[in-house]
Amino acid sequence: MNKIEAKKVNVFYGDKQALFDINMDIPERQVTALIGPSGCGKSTFLRCLNRMNDVIEICKVEGEIKINDYDINQKSTDVVRLREKIGMVFQKPNPFPKTLYENISYGPEIHGMAQSKDELDQIVEDSLKKAALWNEVKDRLHEPGTGLSGGQQQRLCIARAISVKPEVILMDEPCSALDPIATAQIEELIDELKKEHTIVIVTHSMSQAARVSQQTGFFHLGKLIEVGSTDKIFKNPNQQQTQDYITGRFG
Amino acid sequence: MNSVIFLTIVLLALSSYFFGRKKAFAIRSSNTRLTALPKFYGYYLSIWCAAPAFIIFSLWSIFEPTVVKYVVLQSFSDQGLLEGELNLIFEKAKSLSRGQFSGEITTALQAAADKYASLRSTASASKAVIILCLLIASIAYAYNRLSKNNRTREPVEIFLQWLFFFASLAAILTTVGIVFSLLFQTIEFFKIIPFFDYLFGMHWYPAKAFVRDASEALDPSMYSDTFGAVPVFAGTFFIAFIAMCVAIPVGLLSGIYLAEYASKKFRQFAKPIVEILAGIPTVVYGFFAALTVGPFLKDIGTAVGLDVSAESALAAGAVMGVMIIPFVSSLSDDVINSVPQNLRDGSYAMGATKSETIKRVIFPAALPGIVGAILLAVSRAIGETMIVVMASGLAANLTFNPLESTSTITAQIVVILIGDQQFEDPKTQAAFALGLTLFVVTLILNVIALSIVKKYREKYD
Ligand SMILES: Nc1ncnc2c1ncn2[C@@H]1O[C@H](COP(=O)(O)OP(=O)(O)OP(=O)(O)O)[C@@H](O)[C@H]1O
Ligand SMILES: [Mg+2]
Numbered sequence: 001m002n003k004i005e006a007k008k009v010n011v012f013y014g015d016k017q018a019l020f021d022i023n024m025d026i027p028e029r030q031v032t033a034l035i036g037p038s039g040c041g042k043s044t045f046l047r048c049l050n051r052m053n054d055v056i057e058i059c060k061v062e063g064e065i066k067i068n069d070y071d072i073n074q075k076s077t078d079v080v081r082l083r084e085k086i087g088m089v090f091q092k093p094n095p096f097p098k099t100l101y102e103n104i105s106y107g108p109e110i111h112g113m114a115q116s117k118d119e120l121d122q123i124v125e126d127s128l129k130k131a132a133l134w135n136e137v138k139d140r141l142h143e144p145g146t147g148l149s150g151g152q153q154q155r156l157c158i159a160r161a162i163s164v165k166p167e168v169i170l171m172d173e174p175c176s177a178l179d180p181i182a183t184a185q186i187e188e189l190i191d192e193l194k195k196e197h198t199i200v201i202v203t204h205s206m207s208q209a210a211r212v213s214q215q216t217g218f219f220h221l222g223k224l225i226e227v228g229s230t231d232k233i234f235k236n237p238n239q240q241q242t243q244d245y246i247t248g249r250f251g
Numbered sequence: 252m253n254s255v256i257f258l259t260i261v262l263l264a265l266s267s268y269f270f271g272r273k274k275a276f277a278i279r280s281s282n283t284r285l286t287a288l289p290k291f292y293g294y295y296l297s298i299w300c301a302a303p304a305f306i307i308f309s310l311w312s313i314f315e316p317t318v319v320k321y322v323v324l325q326s327f328s329d330q331g332l333l334e335g336e337l338n339l340i341f342e343k344a345k346s347l348s349r350g351q352f353s354g355e356i357t358t359a360l361q362a363a364a365d366k367y368a369s370l371r372s373t374a375s376a377s378k379a380v381i382i383l384c385l386l387i388a389s390i391a392y393a394y395n396r397l398s399k400n401n402r403t404r405e406p407v408e409i410f411l412q413w414l415f416f417f418a419s420l421a422a423i424l425t426t427v428g429i430v431f432s433l434l435f436q437t438i439e440f441f442k443i444i445p446f447f448d449y450l451f452g453m454h455w456y457p458a459k460a461f462v463r464d465a466s467e468a469l470d471p472s473m474y475s476d477t478f479g480a481v482p483v484f485a486g487t488f489f490i491a492f493i494a495m496c497v498a499i500p501v502g503l504l505s506g507i508y509l510a511e512y513a514s515k516k517f518r519q520f521a522k523p524i525v526e527i528l529a530g531i532p533t534v535v536y537g538f539f540a541a542l543t544v545g546p547f548l549k550d551i552g553t554a555v556g557l558d559v560s561a562e563s564a565l566a567a568g569a570v571m572g573v574m575i576i577p578f579v580s581s582l583s584d585d586v587i588n589s590v591p592q593n594l595r596d597g598s599y600a601m602g603a604t605k606s607e608t609i610k611r612v613i614f615p616a617a618l619p620g621i622v623g624a625i626l627l628a629v630s631r632a633i634g635e636t637m638i639v640v641m642a643s644g645l646a647a648n649l650t651f652n653p654l655e656s657t658s659t660i661t662a663q664i665v666v667i668l669i670g671d672q673q674f675e676d677p678k679t680q681a682a683f684a685l686g687l688t689l690f691v692v693t694l695i696l697n698v699i700a701l702s703i704v705k706k707y708r709e710k711y712d
Binding site (some may be wrong): 055083084090092111185 | 507595600602604616
């Protein structure tokens, strides 16, 4: 079943068009990887899915993006509710300059998800456990989140994203600032998270895409060249361009 | 005469630059490798021409008057006169030699005047000759070295290094000098007025310490209860407090608006305007406070049956607050802008609204910087003089009623130093004591502010 359906999505930064007629379906409770050379529009597409492009003054999005069969590009969309449902993890870990606890409790508080302090404590604990961070930080919940290592910070950001129980999690190169061990931990985590969440991940690492995803989309110069099951894309792509990119002969 | 010497040096220095460069080209055309670019040959010759001449010129100009005075007064030195009287004689002789003296002319005075005139003319003639010789000598020396194709780049660089060093030395020394002169005068002041009477005294009434006759002996008991600084400090902090009550909310909110809500276009256009506001001279704010706001408050007060003085702390404080708004607004805009964008994105992606993001993420992240900005603004408020002098009166009343008039440290310094004053007088020295105290207070505020701002920068860099 498709969680997200994008139809004829065009994106402009001022006069410059960054995405051309993107059509893409994203299946529920699976990992979809977006790959492609730098500047091809992967992040732009990802940001369309939770309307983060609204934040950029000059950015205009056209087309239809249906999540649970509801077009989020309508004027009447409640962006606050939308972003509660669609969480996001960024390339560079960006914990708030607050304590670990406050970092996680931020979302639930904004959305009024906890009725009591106990409930909030529970949410914080659950989120940190799901993000495989609980054991490392349970004794220092009230220390600043910026004091963690890079890999821990990124897991904190993932915990922050899942604290509001989103249906979809968008990840924009979540491992690009991390070492191989931290990367392996995050990949394991993604595998775990896909049992409950739909995940879209942008990555520059072919092997990461092959390891974690079930579906892969290849972007080039603002166009979606090919999308299909990860197996097919990596073993037997339809397009020569895709083949070239994956084997590293692109250029 | 001085200007002729000066012009000669400048012209010679300029022409030696071209001369030196030409020499370099000549050396090059004789197939010798130059040791530096031709322009360094020019600089080298030019520096050798100008630097020694200027140094001697300035030293001469500094010491000439002292030497002349010493020689002129030598014939009076055995009469056991006081320093002040000697000074007077010298001044009289000086004006007599210029033909501007109208008093009684004694023979001794006439002799002194003649001596003064002849000394002056000898001095300036010998100065011209010596400097001319020096110019010729140093140019010849440098030209000789230059024609041997000696190194020129290194000496030029070393000269520049020393030049920069002396410039910074001058900047530092003047500051230190000012602080020390404050310090010495303040110490003199505390020899007459006990330190604790100053610090904890409740009455500030310097007019009581009228200008003394120099011959009259000093009677410390006369000054008891005259230089109590408490009312002045209370007034200073009170007015600064009123100003900050105006400036912090308005400045901060407008800074947040500029940084977070305003479109790029609006910001580009509004920010320079705000910064121009910060450049309005404070006198303008001063008469605005004295002529518009003060009477306006008084009218309102009378209308509601309150007794408002035309010169009130409120008028001065409020206008001072308006003056500081751009300062706070512009600084907090900068601070908020330097909060990394990815924190905003993180918050928006959690579904936070703009105001939630500002309140819960951006403001806490920017807080240290904002506190620093506010402390800098406070130290400006404390140092502000003109508005207070014009709008809040000159009597240092101890009051915390914003509708009455009160005074501040800086305004009192003005009061004390306007009109006749004697250097050795406690009334004048009181100004130095106030100045030093003000300096210490602002220094502490600035150090705290800067260290907070610095800490905050480190956190995000
Ligand atoms: N804020 C912006 N303003 C203007 N142009 C932008 C902006 N963000 C992206 N673009 C342009 O849109 C195009 C797509 O950018 P995008 O960030 O989506 O690429 P990407 O595939 O994520 O690249 P990378 O792999 O390097 O992250 C690029 O040509 C880029 O220059
Ligand atoms: Mg990107």
